[in-house]
Amino acid sequence: MTSTIDPKLIGKPAPRPRRHVRTLTGYFPEKDASGKEIWPRGDENVWKDGTRAIDKDVPDVTKSIINHVNTSLARQAYNIDDMGAYQAVALAARDDLLINWNETQLNYTRKAPKRAYYLSLEFLMGRTLDNALLNLGLKDNFTQGVDKLGFNIEDIIDKERDAALGNGGLGRLAACYLDSSASQELPVWGYGLRYKYGIFQQLIAPDGSQLEAPDPWLEHSNPWELPRVDVTIDVRFYGHAERLDNGKAIWSGGQEVLAVAYDVMIPGYHTKTTNNLRLWESKPKRGFDLNSFNAGDYEKAVQSSNSAETITSVLYPNDNTMVGKELRLKQQYFWTAASLNDIMRRFKNYGKPITEFPEYVAIQLNDTHPTLAIPELMRLLVDEEDVPWDKAWSIVTSTFFFTNHTVLPEALEKWPVPLMQHLLPRHMQIIFDLNLTFLQAVEKKFPGDRDRLARMSLIQEGYPQYVRMANLACIGSRRVNGVAELHSELVKTTIMKDFVEFFGVSKFSNVTNGITPRRWLDQCNPALSTLITETLGCTKNEWLKDLYKLEGLLKHVDDPKFQKKWAAIKQSNKERLAHHVEVTLGIKINTKAMFDVQIKRLHEYKRQTLNLLGVVHRYLALKKMTPEQRKKINPRVVFFAGKAAPGYYIAKLTIRLIVNVARVINADPDTKDYLSMFFLPDYSVTLAEILIPASDLSQHISTAGTEASGTSNMKFCLNGGLLLGTVDGANIEIAEEVGDSNVFFFGHLTPAVEELRYQHTYHPVPVEEKCPALAAVLDEISAGRFGDGSVYEPLLNTIRQGDYYLLTEDFDSYIQALSMVDAAYQDRTEWIKKSIRTTAKMGKFSSDRAILTYAEEFWNIEACKVP
C-alpha cells in the first residue's frame, strides 16, 4: 500500500467539507433594501454589453471559428487541416453551449429547485459536435460557415473521437437520460469519472482473435470539458475508524487523494437548458513526498502521486460481469464520496436545515456501482453533521433510488469484507450497524426464519464474508426499479423476492428504458428525419419531443409514393454503410442483399454463437443446392460488431470463429453472392450510428430471461429495421407496440428456462439426438472447415455439454424464424409496410418518456425553465 499520511491528522477528526464561499455555477444574487437585485461587481452595463450572445448567423459563426483558429490554436488559413478545423469549430460551438450553460446554472441557483443527480460509473457519450449543433439549432449555419472557410462539415464531424466512457447499454442509457433531462428542462446533473482511457480499442489479429489497445481519447485536448481546478474534494482511503458514543466515529489516517471536477455541457434539444455532467479526476493531494525526495529516493517521492492518479486512469472493460479488483472498489468510493460531498455543499448553499435534504435532493443509483453513496451519506450525516443515527437513516432512505440492470448472478456485485474493512473502515462499521438493525426488523416480521435472515443479510457468510451491494442498495433506497416489464417482474420474483415480502410490493416498480430520438433518428438518419417531418405535417421539434406523434405515419403506410421514398432512404443508408466498410476495411458489399445486423457486447447470454451457427447452417445448405436453386435464395449480408471483455475467453473465441467463418464463406465463389458475413472491429456509438439506419433486420436473441431490456433493439426499430428476437427484455414491449405480425419471435419462454437447465444437468440428451441440424454444424467446425477445429472445441463444448444458454433448445425454432424472415422479405412492399409501421409505433421508447417517469414518480422534481 502506498499512502500519503498527513501526520497532523492522525488521531484527529476528519476535516469537515469546506463551507462553500461561492459556487462555480453561479452566485446567489443579493438584494438591496427595496428588494431589487444588486449587480454583483463593476458596471452592470459594461458587463452586459460585453457579454457574448449565441451565434445568430453565418458571419457570426465564421468569425468565431476564425478567432479560435488564430487564438486558441495559434494557426492561420495557411496551416490548418481538418483536425485543426474540427478543434476550432468545436470551440466555437462550445462557446455557444457555454452561454446557455451559464444561464442554466444561474437559473438553478436562483430558483433553488429540488434537483436530481444521476450517479453512473459509465457515460457512453459518443461524439458531441453534431449533437451540439443540432440541439442548438445551429447545424445549418455551421455547415454553411465551414463551407465558406473551405472545409466540409461531415469531414470535420468525422475527426472527433468518441467519448467512450462506458461499456454498452448501461452507459449509453445514462447518456440518453442526460439528453432527455436537458431536453425536458429538468434540473438533473450527472456524476461520473473522467477516465483517462475509455473502453479499449479493439483490433483483430491475423488469426482472427481480438486484441486490445488503449483508448487515449484525451490525446488531443478535449474541447467539450471545462476543467474546474478550483472545485476539488478530499477523499480518504484506509486509515482507522474509532467509534465514539451514539453511533458516531472518527475516521482518520490513511491516504488522501484529491477529486478534481471536469464539467461537460449537456444541451437540451431546442431549449436554453444546458445541464451539467460532472466527471471527477483523481490527483495526488501533494505532488510528491518531499521527505523521500530529500533523502534521495526520487521513485518513492512520486509513488504516492502515481497511486492517486491511477484511480481514474481506466474504465473497467466489464459488461454484466463483476471483477473484484481493489482499484475498482477505490474508483467506486472515490466517485461516490466526491459526488456526495459536492451535492452536500450545494444543498447547504440553499441554507435549509439538514433534515430537509430529501426535499431538495434525489439521487438515482445506476446499478449497484454507486451503492457506497448510501453509507457515505450516513457517514456525512452522523459523523460530520451530528444528525442522530435514526434520523440520518430516514434522510438516506428518502434520498436514494436504485435501478437494477441485470439479474445475471455473475454480474451482482459483492465485495470481500476484509478488502472493504481495509479500504473503508468507517463504511464497513456503518454497514455492519445497518445490517444488525435491519435483520432485527426482519426477525420481528418473520420470527425464527433463519434462512430468510441469511438470504437478506447485507453480509454473505463464508470465508471470506462478502458485502452484497444489491441488498444494501435496496434497503437504502426509497424505490427500486427494473428496466423493462419482464425484467422488473424477475427482479421482484427472484433476486429481490424476500425484500418484496418485507417492504411490500409498492417499493418495486418498472421503468422501461428509452433512447433519445435526437441522436438515434434525427442525427444518425437525417434523410428519414426529413421525410418524417414532411409527412407528419408538424415541426421536427414537435415530433422529436413527443415521439408518439410518429403514429401519424400509419396513415401513409399504403401510399406507394411514400413507400418508395421510405425504401430509397433505407437503400441509401445501406450504401453509406457499404461505403464506410469499403473505405475502412477495403471490402465490397452487395447492397442489394438484406442487411442483417447483430451488434452488442459479446456475451454467451446474448448468443452471438446462435447467429453464427445459423449462418454456417445456411452456408452448408447453400453448398448443397444447384446454381439454379441458389438463384431463388434471398441474398443476405450478416454483420457482427461488439467487444469482448479482455478476460472473457469464450466470448473472445466466438469473435475468432466469426472472423474465420467469414473468411471462408466470403471467399466461396459458389455462395458468396447469396451469403456473406462481416465482423466490423471496434464497435462504438459512432459505428452504431452508421449501422443502425442501414439494417433491414436486427437480431436480439438472448436466452429468455437474461437480457434485462436491451436498447439497441429500440434504435433499430425506430429506424425502420425489423426485429428478430426472443421473448425477452424490451423485445416484448416492442412487439406489444408494433404488433406481433411485424416482429419475428422464436425460442422458449422465460418460465421454461429453469426446468430446461435442470434437465440439461441431470438428464442430458446428446446434441445429435436433441438437435441433429445443430450437431451437423458443430461437426463441420470441429472437422476443420473453418480452420483448425481444435481451437474452437472449448466454445463448441459449452453447447455440447451443459448448454446453459439453451442453444440446443432454440436452434430449430431460430432456423424456422429465419425462413419466415426470408419469405417475408420476398414481398418487398409488405416488408416496407412493416418497416413503416415499426417506426410509427416507437413512441413509447423515447427516453423522454422514461426520464419523465423517473422525475414524476420517483424524484418529485419539475421542469425549471430558463427564462
Ligand code: NBG
Ligand atoms: C444492461 C442490460 C441491458 C440493458 C442495459 C440498460 C448491465 C448491468 N445491464 O439489457 O444487460 O438494456 O443494462 O438498462 O450492463
